[in-house]
Amino acid sequence: MNVDELNRLPVAWEPDPADFPGTPLGRMAARHGLTTFDEVAARAATDPEWFWAAAADDVGLRWLKPYDKVLDLSDGPQFPHFFKGGGLNWADYAIDRWIEQGREADEAIVWEGDDGSTRTVTYGELKEQIDLAAGAFVARGVGVGDVVALYLPMVPEAVVVMLAAAKIGAIVAPFFSGFGPTPVRERLLDSKAKLMVTADGFERRGKLVPIKETADEAAADAPDLRTVLVVRRLGRDLTLVDGRDEWWDEALAVAEPVTETPVFDAETPCILLYSSGSTGRPKGCLHTHSGLPFKFAQESRHGYGMQPGERLMWLTDMGWVMGAYVVSAVFGNGATAVLFEGTADFPTPDRLWSVVERHRVTVLGVAPTLIRILAGFGDQWPDAHELPDLRVIASTGEPWNVEPWWWCFRHVGKGRLPLVNMSGGTECGASIVSGSVHRPIKPAGFSGTTLGMAADIFDPAGRSLRGAVGELVVRGPWPGMTQGLWDGPERYLRTYWDRFPGNWLQGDFAYLDADGHWFLLGRSDDTIMLAGKRVGPAEIESLLVDDPDVVEAAAVGVPDTAKGEALVCFVVLMDGADPQEALPRLEASIVAREGKATRPKAVHAVAGLPKTRNGKVLRRVARAVYIGADPGDVTALESPEPLADFPRQEGAAPAP
Template sequence: MSENFEVKVDSKSYIPDPAYREQSFLGDYKAVYKEFIQDPDEFWSRMAKEIEWIKPWTKVLEWNHPYARWFTGGTLNITTSCLDRHVKEGRRNKLALIWRGEDGEERVYTYRQLHRDVMRFANALKKIGVQKGDRICFYMPLVPEHIIALLACARIGAIHSIVYAGFGAEALHSRIRDAEAKVVITADVGKRRGKVISLRSIVDDAVRNAPSVEKVIVLCREKCSVELYSEMEEDFYSLLEGVSADCSPEEMDAEEPLFILYTSGTTGMPKGIVHSCGGYATGVHYTAKYLFDLKENDVIWCTADTGWITGHSYIVYGPLSVGATVVITETTPDWPDPGIWWSIIEELGVTLFYTAPTAIRMFMRVGEEWPNKYNLDSLRIIGSVGEPLNPEAFEWYYRVIGKMRCPILDTWWQTETGMHMITTPLGEPMKPGFAGVPIPGIIADVVDEEGNSLPPGQGGLLVIKKPWPSMMRTVYRNDERYKKYWNQIKDYYAAGDLAVKDEDGYFMILGRADDIIIVAGHNLGTAEVESALVEHEAVAEAAVIGVPDEIKGQAVKAFVILVKGYTPSQKLVSELTYHVRMSIGPIAMPAAIEFVDTLPRTRSGKIMRRILKAKEMNMDLGDTSTLEE
């Protein structure tokens, strides 16, 4: 960044019912944060003791920049925290999973059933030669067998690498090859918006020229159109025939890898983020219990897919570690109509709903009448993950879905961080546009390029100053890429995001640092301009990029999706340009506005501005494997 930039900070806030704080597991945020600062090792030791260990650790943290070793000498298996202990401690017959298919089919699993099925599939994997340390690639729809199989991998110490089942064969192939996967687990089909999508044919293409692959396990959901023909192929349920439902958990060192998850960089091959057993298990248990405040009778629905870190942490490992009931579904938010998600919340009594700002803005666009048809009184807490939750979406979500009653947990974190890092703890004032404060265990700041802390109201780079247990350990087979995170700014973790703090220490995330537009020497965060556009009643969503300008160096170009009922016109272009001028200033006025029906985005909902920019300038699109469309 050539200079820092001032950000207009709105101080509006909402205070939740004090009962939320009084009854929460976390309690008084400020007091707990102070305890953490006074003795970080004691804080993390206390959190780690809440999960199951086979052998206790001898040291909480060994930090040798940029490498961390957490819970040195400790051994565990994450599945005993997620399954065995609940079966032993009174949750044997409690619902662990409720699955809803697109056609209304429903299946439920108690902790006892899930435990037994995981152990059976773990033995089935052993039967075909899977050993500790082998990489297993998943390309599956969001069905119960997916959760069972990935927990089975963890049970025997195999490293899972989940690839979202919407990627094409090339993206899947590159991840299989990079991870050197021994086994691929898939299904014959996925189901989306009433269509049946062949997954097996994509896997057939992806495993060509992938010499590491020895077996492909296929879950047949339809009648498989042809018999499993390849010598490599095994039927998911046939593999389970005659297999014991008793499988002892593999003893894993705290620092051994649990999984690899690929995430797009701004350029080049996706990065294989490696997470370890002990630190990750501690981080997701802590955040699921103390930030989501999951209670015994809670039903959590995180609408992500397991192909993303959100699904790993807050569909599978976090909620199951706490012993919650988890809802999973293949349904999309607007099919067969935009009421489907609200009907599921009403019918299944969902108490904690965690979704993406993209979905919230889509619901805003179709109107309040859809959620208003359903009884959402079961909701206790609502959350947001992905892009920054702009103030307009916050207000709508709080009023229409939360009924001015449910606190919003707007969470900032990354694939690389493994767990929540910044949010507004229950009971603290909520500020639209601000994710919140660093959670106990995390020291965050906004700094300049040299790592100097910036004052409130001044935008800069978001950093995490100290290591935390669920941090990634490396980039698979590319340690240099890992080191860059810790070597760019002092000895801090550089998140790659821009942020600003207010006087109370609340963080507003402004977007990616590489999404900065420098207009006549002034730095503009794309999120700030987009938020100004979305404030206009005609705008449902907006994305802005910098385009070359002979005089200013760069100018702002906006891509705008209109709310139903509005039509593109020159008058509207003038209105929106003026609106941005009045909201931010003349420097932020778009030089051009293009009305569009869709925006390119990743599966996790983040708008890929570099795609817009590449198309605008007739450039190569680079790695587009994580695009939704």
């Protein structure tokens, strides 16, 4: 959408101010003499150290050793020291404290598999499994600072692995369950993981995913990997590698549980999350016990009221940052995680709505692309489900188009639920801008900056910008930001800090309207320069998906000898749509609204777009394949299938 259209967007949902005092944030505010969300936001902006201390206390970080100082900037904003001198343990404040409060029998995890099978794990059972797994890791030589690779589908054991590693001071490195052997091998080599936990296989859309065979191929070239523990997900008859492989259940059966809680410095690493970049080398982002797990727990608590009794489900994979988000948000607030191993539209287009209704989900997390796909099946599927327990719809991953946003709001949220959008990233360990159940919400927008985040918009010279589109930045540090990248500080500083010294560069185009609502318009490195004008791909894509024949779209800029750069669009059409009729109409609609200078060089109908399992469209991959260039790191793709028959411009080299 262009700026004029953003300025005309109405408020779609407003909170009842009378609800605020009864929310977790409202109760925290009252303890500090504050009465409204705006008062909390104002104080957080002027006194961030007060806010982070108050938020840590409200979330319930259990300091096993009190901290000396909330924030130490002696090494600069790029390397802040939060809660300096403090000692704690993520596994302790995520699980152990709830057990001590007598919640052993409360549901910690409700799981549903692709095949419809279900499991429930109580807090007491989860703690027992974590302590045993921690003991099994120690018995196999894993200690403080060692890396445990997590290569599992969305099963309860993934939560166990993550928190068991944290309990003993190890670092968990989650890998996407859909990876092939090459990206798994790359991450094993880069992280020098000593131990990996995988499964004998799992099902996706009713078909076997032989994840163990993939793990075997990847592990063959990983000299640091000593042990592979295999979860019996399907009960397949597999031959284990002698001297390396063991069954997970058998290892835990003989393990000596770790019952004592080690105390770690607040800055001790606990998670290594890999983020795919535009180059061929993924970035390993290092997060700490008092960082990402606390920040995600705080955001979910203060943004949409996560607390005991809530049931959060996010359609994601444990290998993405939102997998860590689920573990952090749920167990940092004593809630229940609803883990779904399957896909949203299998075996029927209402599978997701059925899962949400059946398991009484109160907070559902989705990606805009997922909603665009599900909307293509028709209104009748969500309309058939009342979803009486659902209280909040959350979203992240990419900018929204307005029409799919309205569809989700009306048909999933029934026109009554807040659709809380947030945006941050793997490196941030946080959101930067977000919606909130405490503030009005506009379609496709963000109600403001996330509490405690000093977000701003810069022009190319690094000056604060209003009334126009610019670069999203953060003016100060926050808990949750990566401690740097696994391969050292140079790329970290170059990527996030060098362009605007002292300010974090997020890499997104942002706009702030007169009412204080924020909008993101796509990645700044996806920007298309047409006739000297910067065009965000989301503007073009919003126009395309407004057409009734278009399910989803991607717009990219490609080199052009005459213009410097030209626009190329890829669209997935509805079943039954005639490409010969639809494509010229789409081209004409772009010209009619954006002008002749924006006329696409081509509009192609494709069977699918390259995207992650979270639903984020990887425009850079589409562009690279189209022009015959190296697509860089493609390990984040849910499936390489869309690339097999992807269109290529004349003279382009075959896809590498």
